[in-house]
Amino acid sequence: MATEPPSVHPLPELSRKDFVTSNDVRWCPGCGDYAILNSLQRTFPELGVPRENFVIVSGIGCSSRFPYYMNTYGFHTIHGRATTVATGIKVANPDLSVWVVTGDGDGLSIGGNHMLHLLRRNLNVTVLLFNNRIYGLTKGQYSPTSPFGTRTKTTPTGSIDHPLHPLLFALGAEATFIARTVDNNPKHMVEIFKAAHEHQGVSFVEILQNCVIFNDGSWDPIYGKESRDDQLLILEAGKPLLFGKNKGKGIRLKGLVPEIVDATTAAPGEILIHEPHQSSPLYSQLLATMGLPDFPTPLGIIREIQRPTYESLIHDQVEEAKAKKGSGTWKELLHGTSTWTVEG
Amino acid sequence: MATEPPSVHPLPELSRKDFVTSNDVRWCPGCGDYAILNSLQRTFPELGVPRENFVIVSGIGCSSRFPYYMNTYGFHTIHGRATTVATGIKVANPDLSVWVVTGDGDGLSIGGNHMLHLLRRNLNVTVLLFNNRIYGLTKGQYSPTSPFGTRTKTTPTGSIDHPLHPLLFALGAEATFIARTVDNNPKHMVEIFKAAHEHQGVSFVEILQNCVIFNDGSWDPIYGKESRDDQLLILEAGKPLLFGKNKGKGIRLKGLVPEIVDATTAAPGEILIHEPHQSSPLYSQLLATMGLPDFPTPLGIIREIQRPTYESLIHDQVEEAKAKKGSGTWKELLHGTSTWTVEG
Amino acid sequence: MTPIIPGFREMKSVVVRFAGDSGDGMQIVGERFTDTSVTVPNAIATFPDYPSEIRAPIGTIAGVSAFQVHFGSMTVLTPGDEPDALVAMNPAALAVHLQDLVAGGLLIANASAFTAENLAMAGYESNPLDDTDIQKKYEVISLDVTGLSVEALKDSPLTQREKLRTKNFFALGFTYWVYSRPIEPTIDYINSKWAAKSPELAAANIRVLKAGYFLGETTETTRNRYMVARAEVAPGIYRKISGNEAIALGLVAGAKKAGRDLLFSGYPITPATGILETLVSYKHFGVKTVQAEDEIAAIGVALGASFAGQIGVTGTSGPGMCLKSEFIGLAISTELPLVIVNVQRGGPSTGLPTKTEQSDLLQALFGRHGESPVPVVAANSPSDGFRAGFEAVRIALEFSTPVILLSDGYLANGSEPWKVPEEDTLPEIVAPFADPSKPYVVFARHPETLARTQAIPGQVGLEHRIGGLEKDGKGKISYDPDNHGEMTRLRAAKVEAVAKTLPPLRLTGERTGKLLVLGWGGTHGAITSTVEALRAEGHEVSSTNLRYLNPLPPDLGDLLKGFDKVLIPELNSGQLCMLIRARFLVDAISLPKIQGRPFKISEIRERVLQLLND
């Protein structure tokens, strides 16, 4: 099924401005959400979708204020449930381009189950998970992605929950498109948002996002100026897994265990080539588990595979039923399969 | 932390009978649940836990009637939430041996989120997931583990959801003990239940269970008499991955992709050795993804690693606070840190 | 008029209960007896009653399954208080149901199943069929049903096990004979069901059915036969329909009338699952169904569909209603159409999943945080589910609001004949989308209904955002104190405005008098039957039934004033009664019943007579 409706008129040229609303943006000055908003406003005009076909659905949280700032159809729902509303919208009208904006609390704490089932059903929607590893809107309690030992208002002596790993979670749900990007790299964001949109099926995008107020610098050890050369592994399909200054380091495999090698001296073919499309999930698992302290953190498309979408399968069943039985008539509806007549 | 309280008296000898209640067992004749009940009643006396320290918590479903048939403490809660009640029980009293009994609907549909968070928190409880790939109690609707295309009362033309894979799900939650067993092999069940109990941390056990009424024979292609030789891969720690008649076939790895080889002609060391304790999750992932149609289905302990348990960490924090501040007195409680006095 | 057959005792109506083991096919024979009687025609109402276990062990008390059918030559509004005849296929069935049989009633027992083992499982120490007290109290017909069935099939190629399974048709045939029902419709049914797949099976069942019937003809086993004359039924086309089916139908009809497609999203739960199970076969009506991961997701999906311009519907029972409550609040706040069906069952908590109750009324009205009014509609009989479902869709769309539709376990599974309406007798439902040529004000309101007009994704130029935070008339988030007061008032006024569209109350009896019996939902049949009977005896009593619980019908207040006393029978502890007292300050008297079962006519009758004599 096409994401866009067959458009009779040529699409009007859209620009970033078309997606800006008149609402005051109310995030804290310096919040990473601004950059994400900006990148999405730059992405939408380039997708070839008429503005009126975009719907952004969110839950509750700082990040979930997002729809108010995008001049599209938008639904700010309730905490953790955006995914369910998005499902209803997409199933009702598969022509719409549906985006879910959620936070680490909204999407993975209270909303974890709906996320799980959205992913496995493979609805053709894009999920943007703003991961700031904290509950922002409620003023700074730890979230399911907060590292072990995080001190917050509700964990003054350190959190004791092993954090949930968003990408491993998505792999556990067998999501068909899984990616990671960062709020301080607009170019990368736009690229990933486009790819997510193009993917026919569910797209799960983790965005490492900074909360300046309650968790400032949480991602700096990965994407800060000092660290990013050594800590970010930018994934490009078909290219080897290289990182570090001048891409001097690479990843190779020893049995099932990854290793870092000097790329300049590595044997040809030794360094893994990034292939997000392979159907075996082991490679995606390998990438997803990489990160601090021993490995760089992969950025980009971790996995992209094909599977029929949920809404197209529903749609097909309805069409099949109509083809088989004809469109239901009033008489059929009211009479059903068996009646009797009482004569006057 | 020990699972058992330091017992002053020697433990009374317990036998299977001690765990049988006088309640009539009300599952359908032939239901796989009987065999599981039997196996658990045989396991419990062997665990060295006094009977009064067992608590079985369940949700709602045919399987969730389980507590009524075990002469221990039991709580038949509400649909999907047994895991949360179990958390409260275990955190309140870490000395108890807490078992969660749940179904594929109870534990993975409505209860998926709580399961996810229970697993990642690593509470020292054992989860027995009775997977009959159907909603039994509500008379036969498809469940999240029903294969694509399953025809049921709510999917007369076939289900369209990609099924959730319980083991991949548990891996996505980074559960520390993951195993699979079958309702038609009591010996294997007892073995796995014991290992799950011994594991200090959360244990997730999928039990392939037959629902004679609404999904009869669903697992026969895997564990039926005809198929089991070729379709079951019995895992034993430290032993090679062999299966088939006379263990004539083995599994080896080619890059990240498993292959079936003739075990009789395989090179020494070529066939993978089962090592459930390795910290890299890739091997567990490999096992979890194996199954019909191309591979045998692994049975046994897929993964077992160590991590501190949630309830012990809470307990430690309380003890630390007491050690630091002394046990809170009435005066401290009522006066807090700052008071003033109004003289008479 | 049916001619009176000589040798028959004529009855206005008869209640027959078939009871046996879950595996004995009691639901099937009950359905057959119903379908046969319906075509006589008789007025009819049924009540299936099966165990909550899927398959309890054979022969046990827990495994007993029953089906009660009430047929008459006059209006029949309930499945009947006590059976006039009990067909008991084994001792457990007798143990459970004999206590309900009217004194002097007919007991047809399958004597062959009264073995020592079965008697023990049913808790009998001796064979009750030999008990002279029982023989005196009832008209006992003890038949070797099993043996006679197998005997009738001695030439059949079926296996012994298959032969044994035909015995329900023997009992049915004999019962047909007692009540002089035609056997042809059942023969047709058997043929249509089995003839193609297994002609031997069809032949065997027909043979056994006839054997049962002929046994009556040829032997002297019975002293009495009974006849129920044809009912004076309004001419028309009829179908049999259960409450769950009727609701499904009403929802689709409403959607069709409104020109919107229906999306139903649910999560299985007894006794509501039947609605989802019915709607999955309506795909060619454009109906989409989603079996969600839980009840929260189900209502979220439905609300999403409504936002996208369809009519979203979800359905569940009590525990699921709890889970939907937060989302109902969002639907109220965003003023989107949505229908939530609650098929009530015994509570609290998991309670009595297969039993009926009306104890979720106050939850429907108040079961959410904040000031969050919603219209509430209740079906009052299985077939009334159609009208109730239709009305729920109408109100939801015309008033841009979630609507709660209450049914119950008794209505859901019970069935009755339903006169099929003509499509054009159904009202239009008018709820157009916003006009893209005009500026769109998100919370602009229709002057009369106060509904807000929806603009839906895909409409050019009407892009907008909605959500659960308080907002002003333009849809902007607002923390302004006065605005919050005003929006709260408007949301309440909108629900009140529904009252203007409600039909006048239908009354049984006079508009004034000593006593008004006020009911709602599924108690309609029992109350009306009671009051009609009492009125026929000359008592000054009236009754009415509320299909609309919120807002209450505008003519209710005046009606209440006309009576000295008001009695409110409810299958709860007095929930409507509380509302009526608070609203109208009348000293309404509650007649509560919380036993997982519908009212008996005798229970209401007794209380009414007490009050009339006070």
Next chain:
Amino acid sequence: MTPIIPGFREMKSVVVRFAGDSGDGMQIVGERFTDTSVTVPNAIATFPDYPSEIRAPIGTIAGVSAFQVHFGSMTVLTPGDEPDALVAMNPAALAVHLQDLVAGGLLIANASAFTAENLAMAGYESNPLDDTDIQKKYEVISLDVTGLSVEALKDSPLTQREKLRTKNFFALGFTYWVYSRPIEPTIDYINSKWAAKSPELAAANIRVLKAGYFLGETTETTRNRYMVARAEVAPGIYRKISGNEAIALGLVAGAKKAGRDLLFSGYPITPATGILETLVSYKHFGVKTVQAEDEIAAIGVALGASFAGQIGVTGTSGPGMCLKSEFIGLAISTELPLVIVNVQRGGPSTGLPTKTEQSDLLQALFGRHGESPVPVVAANSPSDGFRAGFEAVRIALEFSTPVILLSDGYLANGSEPWKVPEEDTLPEIVAPFADPSKPYVVFARHPETLARTQAIPGQVGLEHRIGGLEKDGKGKISYDPDNHGEMTRLRAAKVEAVAKTLPPLRLTGERTGKLLVLGWGGTHGAITSTVEALRAEGHEVSSTNLRYLNPLPPDLGDLLKGFDKVLIPELNSGQLCMLIRARFLVDAISLPKIQGRPFKISEIRERVLQLLND
């Protein structure tokens, strides 16, 4: 008695409101002013009011944060209707709050912040400080707060940015001077907070504080100073406490009295999070806390803890209450102790998360399926949270039942002085576990309370199973109709039995008269203040407040009979009013307010006078 200082106007009580940008430290100075006044001692009540955004852009309307403090020489029960003085640190603060200032009130403005840019952001076209109407209407004191603060620090080593951040203490110092408050407590506070970490910062803040104070002494900026005499406060040890803190404390105290450990499980939500955030620091009292994945899990964890023999507590606000409703039903059915705290906020749906409302009362009573009664307790002031929390634990344990404890956003964040009780004045809570030497009957009941006795895992020989299906007195699952009726009756009777343990209602005024003002929860202060004032003026009006909403106090019915009229002010559309009308058939009149704000005394006063004059 405080001697009257010459040159001062004496006031019985004064309301001061500090308002500025979120970053201006208004909450801090408000708290300081409070703590200073409290030690005078004055009677005091406070009301913080901050934006729902975490950090709105500086200088905007959305970013305004305020703190109101009401202090007096007589009882002070509310934070005051309108401020007598407004400290406005920027134009946005003025724009939001000036409308509330009483005519003739004191306006202290930070003139240095009234720049063109800031004025524009606040929507002013010209500088309101130059507006002669404003100058006439109020006593305007325009100070260059920023400039004077920086000037005072010219010798300080602090950076310019740090210097700018001291300006709130300048405003505070000046305000202290106006109201002749001592500055020493604030100096102590500053030292204890910063002296160790950064002596320069401490010194600077003290210098600026003093500069503000001395500005008053040395200049002629103001015509009036005001004094509020010491209040006649009962001798004793006091602490300041907010509603959330008081509830946390009361819960722990209850648990301690009962000899059980407390396990609190919650999920963050405004305005309830403070309870969890307080309890995490009570670990050395044996308190365990679990931040769960959602509200459903949170109550499940709490119920599990109760089953295991602790006292499980969960807390949330409206949306979370919806999610907990199914589990409350299970706690009712299994008759386990449990406390559910609902800190109410504006609804429906997400509503007004940071604003107050009392609109969840009917949800507390009826927000579940089935007949599922629970005791409901409400705190009536911030410090009363202690008693309410204690009582909730007492009732939960002594009656083996879940209890809903209602607070609200106004109580949660407001704070007041609280006379610390002696431990031995707190009642014992008696709820022993089952005796392992006797046979255990799961649903055996205490003859008076009807509570069932818990046996807990680990107790030898008392193994048993409980669950949400209906069961009989022995705990066996039962579908028996009469048993269901009886268990339903018992569950209700048990909740009713709580009434016997309730203290008599405390009345302001006579037991009979023209008008009774009946309130519940957080309206207590406003109602009592109004009625006391009116009585002092000679009006025949009384009032009382309900801490117990279910069951209602046994003496309420008689009390109501003694009055011609009953007025019920509520921050909802008349929820208690409906209950009172239904229960007692009195024509109670509702005074609803749904604006996200507490009642003003004037609002209640006006309606009372109307009714008295009718």
